[in-house]
Amino acid sequence: MAKNMESIPPQEDRRGFFSKAAAVVIGGLVGVIPFGAGLATLLDPIFRKGDKGEFRKIAALDAIPDDGFPRRYPVIATQRDAWNVYPNQPIGAIYLRRLPGESTVEAINAVCPHAGCFVDFNREAGDGGLFQCPCHRSDFKPDGERLEPETCPSPRNLDTLEVDQQKLAKGEVWVEFKNFKAGHPEKEPIQ
Ligand code: FES
Known part of the structure; x- marks a missing residue:
């Protein structure tokens, strides 16, 4: 019986434990929230939103x-x-x-x-220059029209x-x- 009493932490110790645990959780949240905001800002080009058209x-x-x-x-x-x-x-x-x-x-x-x-925009390409997309090679005339609509990836x-x-x-x-x-x-x- 005396051994069991020894294994239960006194009330003061338990309060101390819960205070420390709460501090760890709150401290973690304080660190995570700005990190999340920073990450969202960093990733903004990926999740590019529409501009309101101003x-x-x-x-x-x-x-x-x-x-x-x-x-x-x-x-x-x-x-x-x-x-x-x-x-x-x-x-x-x-x-x-x-x-x-x-x-x-x-x-x-x-x-x-x-x-x-x-x-x-490549001035040397085509007849009077072309817009060229480096990703999958779509070509557009200087007025923005596709050069070859049938085969253009765009x-x-x-x-x-x-x-x-x-x-x-x-x-x-x-x-x-x-x-x-x-x-x-x-x-x-x-x-
Ligand atoms: S993104 Fe321009 S051709 Fe694919």
């Missing part, structure tokens, strides 16, 4: 040479998560193009509609974006930036 200023009209070659611009925005605000974050890229002597601007999302890689042309014509008349290029679902023949915005 018009964003991309460039001054004068800064875009009117030579018919598309030029790539980053799309910058303020990002937020549950804890923080991140100003001036790159959220995508677009190509802008002005035809010779024109003040109109074409805007194209730089994401390939096949599986979401970024396309490059199910649709590159995604054109709307340019604010009123702002353009004032010399500023504002584009309604959106991402669209990859792998679909139709252009469907990601919500």
Whole structure:
């Protein structure tokens, strides 16, 4: 009997044990939650969400040479998560193009509609340059149309974006930036 009493820890010891256990659990949660938030931020390009389709200023009209070659611009925005605000974050890229002597601007999302890689513009390819996707070799003409639709891995042309014509008349290029679902023949915005 005396031996059994010895094996039961005194009440003080038990309280101490539970306090330590609670501290370990809470400490673990405090460490895990920011880690999860950081991981989500890190993986954001993988789980790329749709932008709400706001018009964003991309460039001054004068800064875009009117030579018919598309030029790539980053799309910058303020990002937020549950804890923080991140100003001036790159959220995508677009190509802008002005035809010779024109003040109109074409805007194209730089994401390939096949599986979401970024396309490059190669001035030396094709007749007047081509957008080329490095992932599965989809080729697009400078206006975003597929070069060979029958054999092109991409199910649709590159995604054109709307340019604010009123702002353009004032010399500023504002584009309604959106991402669209990859792998679909139709252009469907990601919500
Ligand atoms: S992602 Fe561009 S061809 Fe596959």
